Amino acid sequence: MNIQYVQGECIFTRINKLIKQYEYLTDDIDTDVIIVGGGVTGAILGYYFTKNNINAVILEKSRIAHGSTSITTSLLQYELDSKAMELKEYTSIENVIRSYQLGIKALDEIGEFINEYGNTCDFERTDSLLYTAKNIEKKEIEEEYKIRKEAGFPVELIDEQNNPFSFDVKAGVLSKGGGAKLDPYRFTHALLEVSSKKGLRIYENTEVIGVRYSESGVTVETVYGHKVKGKIIMVATGYNTKLFTERAFGTKATAFNVATKPISNIDSIYKQVVIRDNEKPYNYFRTTSDNRIIIGGEDINFLPDIFNEELCSKQYDKLEQRLKNLFQSLNIEIEYRYCGAFASTQDNLGFLGKDPNNQKLWYCLGYGANGILFAVLGGMMLSKLYFGEEQEDLELFKIDRFDK
Ligand SMILES: Cc1cc2nc3c(=O)[nH]c(=O)nc-3n(C[C@H](O)[C@H](O)[C@H](O)COP(=O)(O)OP(=O)(O)OC[C@H]3O[C@@H](n4cnc5c(N)ncnc54)[C@H](O)[C@@H]3O)c2cc1C
Structure with a gap:
C-alpha cells in the first residue's frame, strides 16, 4: 500500500520559492556513505559526514524537504514530549536528564552552523515553556521544574503571580535558552548548499528501489536503473522504512x-x-x-x-x-x-545507529517531537562512529532497545 505521509497546504513549502533543484542520477557512481532521504535529516547527515571529509551521496525519491520536513512545526526544545516522571517506566531519570543535556548541545550546534554560514532560515534561539492551565496538574509541573532545577538547567517556575503570558498559566517551567525555531525548508537547503560546496553529491527524483549487501559494502538500485555503491547505507527516510527493514519503529x-x-x-x-x-x-x-x-x-x-x-x-x-x-x-x-x-516512542527518543544484525545498515530516525535535534545528534555522533570512535550517548538511541 502506498501510504501518503503529508497532506494539505504546508506553510514552509508555500511561502518559500524553490531555492535550488538538484539533478537526478544518470550514472552508476561510487561513494562511502549512501544517505537515503533528502529531508532535514538527510541534509543534516550530509553536512556532518562531509564536514568530516567522508564521501557521501544523498538520494531523494521526490523533492528536497517535501516529506515530513515540510510539515514540521520546527519548534525546537531540549526537553522531551513527556515529563521526566512519566518516562520513568521506560528509562531512568538519569537518561532523561542526559537527553535534555544533549538537546541543549544540539541547539548550540545549530546556532554554531548559523553563526558560521549566516542565518538564511530565520533561526532564533528562544526560551521554552511547558505549562498547564489546570490546578489539578500544578503538582506534576512543579515536580518537573524541581527535577530540571536540581540537574542544573536554567529554569524558572511560573505561576499565577508571576505569569508574563497573556493566557492563563497555573504552573509552568520556563527554560532560559531551552528552545529555538527555524524555517525547516530553508534550513535543509542551507545545509545542502554548504555541504555540496564541500563535495556532497545530492540527487533529487532518484528513488532507491533495491538494496544489496556484500562483503565489501552495499549497492543500491535506483528507479531508473542506475546503481550507487557505498561502504554503508544510512536510512534517513523518516517514517517510511519498509524498504530497509521489517522492524517497526515507534x-x-x-x-x-x-x-x-x-x-x-x-x-x-x-x-x-x-x-x-x-x-x-x-x-x-x-x-x-x-x-x-x-x-x-x-x-x-x-x-x-x-x-x-x-x-x-x-x-x-x-x-x-x-x-x-x-x-x-x-x-x-x-x-x-x-x-x-x-x-x-515509549522513551520519546529517536533511533540512531547500526542495525544490530547488519553493520552496513545505519539509521538516523528522528522519531518523537524532537526529530530535528535528534538528527543533529545523529549527524554528530554517527560521523564519528564511522571512524570507529565509540559514542557513549548512542546507547540512549540504540536500535534494539525495545527488543525483548
Ligand atoms: C506535524 C509534525 C510536527 C512536527 N513538529 C516538530 C517540531 O516542532 N520539532 C521537531 O524537532 N520535530 C518535529 N516533528 C518531527 C520532524 O518533522 C521530523 O523529525 C523531521 O521532519 C523528519 O525529517 P526527515 O528528513 O527524517 O523525514 P522526511 O522529511 O520525511 O524525509 C525523508 C525523505 O526520504 C525520502 N524517501 C523515502 N523513501 C525513499 C526512497 N526509497 N528513496 C529515496 N528517498 C526516499 C522521502 O521522499 C522524504 O523526502 C514534527 C513532525 C510532524 C509530522
Missing part, C-alpha cells in the same frame, strides 16, 4: 498543524518563547518571523483514511479554536492547514 499517529496569516498586533504577546501545554495529546505553538502563529497537535491514531477532509477539518478547527481562546485580543485568521504521519 507508534504511528497523525499530527495536525494550522498557521495563521501575519498578525498585526502580535507584539502584545510574548513572542520569544516556544510553548507546549500539558494536554494529552498536547498542543505546541510558536511564532514566525513574519508574525504568524503556528500551532500543532490534536494527534489521532494513524489510519490511512484519516486523509479524509471531514476528519482533518475537525482537528484543524480545534486548533484554530484553541488559538482564539489563548489569544483573545489577536485577530486570528488561519491561512494554512496541513497534517501528516508522526511516530513516537
Whole structure:
C-alpha cells in the first residue's frame, strides 16, 4: 500500500520559492556513505559526514524537504514530549536528564552552523515553556521544574503571580535558552548548499528501489536503473522504512498543524518563547518571523483514511479554536492547514545507529517531537562512529532497545 505521509497546504513549502533543484542520477557512481532521504535529516547527515571529509551521496525519491520536513512545526526544545516522571517506566531519570543535556548541545550546534554560514532560515534561539492551565496538574509541573532545577538547567517556575503570558498559566517551567525555531525548508537547503560546496553529491527524483549487501559494502538500485555503491547505507527516510527493514519503529499517529496569516498586533504577546501545554495529546505553538502563529497537535491514531477532509477539518478547527481562546485580543485568521504521519516512542527518543544484525545498515530516525535535534545528534555522533570512535550517548538511541 502506498501510504501518503503529508497532506494539505504546508506553510514552509508555500511561502518559500524553490531555492535550488538538484539533478537526478544518470550514472552508476561510487561513494562511502549512501544517505537515503533528502529531508532535514538527510541534509543534516550530509553536512556532518562531509564536514568530516567522508564521501557521501544523498538520494531523494521526490523533492528536497517535501516529506515530513515540510510539515514540521520546527519548534525546537531540549526537553522531551513527556515529563521526566512519566518516562520513568521506560528509562531512568538519569537518561532523561542526559537527553535534555544533549538537546541543549544540539541547539548550540545549530546556532554554531548559523553563526558560521549566516542565518538564511530565520533561526532564533528562544526560551521554552511547558505549562498547564489546570490546578489539578500544578503538582506534576512543579515536580518537573524541581527535577530540571536540581540537574542544573536554567529554569524558572511560573505561576499565577508571576505569569508574563497573556493566557492563563497555573504552573509552568520556563527554560532560559531551552528552545529555538527555524524555517525547516530553508534550513535543509542551507545545509545542502554548504555541504555540496564541500563535495556532497545530492540527487533529487532518484528513488532507491533495491538494496544489496556484500562483503565489501552495499549497492543500491535506483528507479531508473542506475546503481550507487557505498561502504554503508544510512536510512534517513523518516517514517517510511519498509524498504530497509521489517522492524517497526515507534507508534504511528497523525499530527495536525494550522498557521495563521501575519498578525498585526502580535507584539502584545510574548513572542520569544516556544510553548507546549500539558494536554494529552498536547498542543505546541510558536511564532514566525513574519508574525504568524503556528500551532500543532490534536494527534489521532494513524489510519490511512484519516486523509479524509471531514476528519482533518475537525482537528484543524480545534486548533484554530484553541488559538482564539489563548489569544483573545489577536485577530486570528488561519491561512494554512496541513497534517501528516508522526511516530513516537515509549522513551520519546529517536533511533540512531547500526542495525544490530547488519553493520552496513545505519539509521538516523528522528522519531518523537524532537526529530530535528535528534538528527543533529545523529549527524554528530554517527560521523564519528564511522571512524570507529565509540559514542557513549548512542546507547540512549540504540536500535534494539525495545527488543525483548
Ligand atoms: C506535524 C509534525 C510536527 C512536527 N513538529 C516538530 C517540531 O516542532 N520539532 C521537531 O524537532 N520535530 C518535529 N516533528 C518531527 C520532524 O518533522 C521530523 O523529525 C523531521 O521532519 C523528519 O525529517 P526527515 O528528513 O527524517 O523525514 P522526511 O522529511 O520525511 O524525509 C525523508 C525523505 O526520504 C525520502 N524517501 C523515502 N523513501 C525513499 C526512497 N526509497 N528513496 C529515496 N528517498 C526516499 C522521502 O521522499 C522524504 O523526502 C514534527 C513532525 C510532524 C509530522
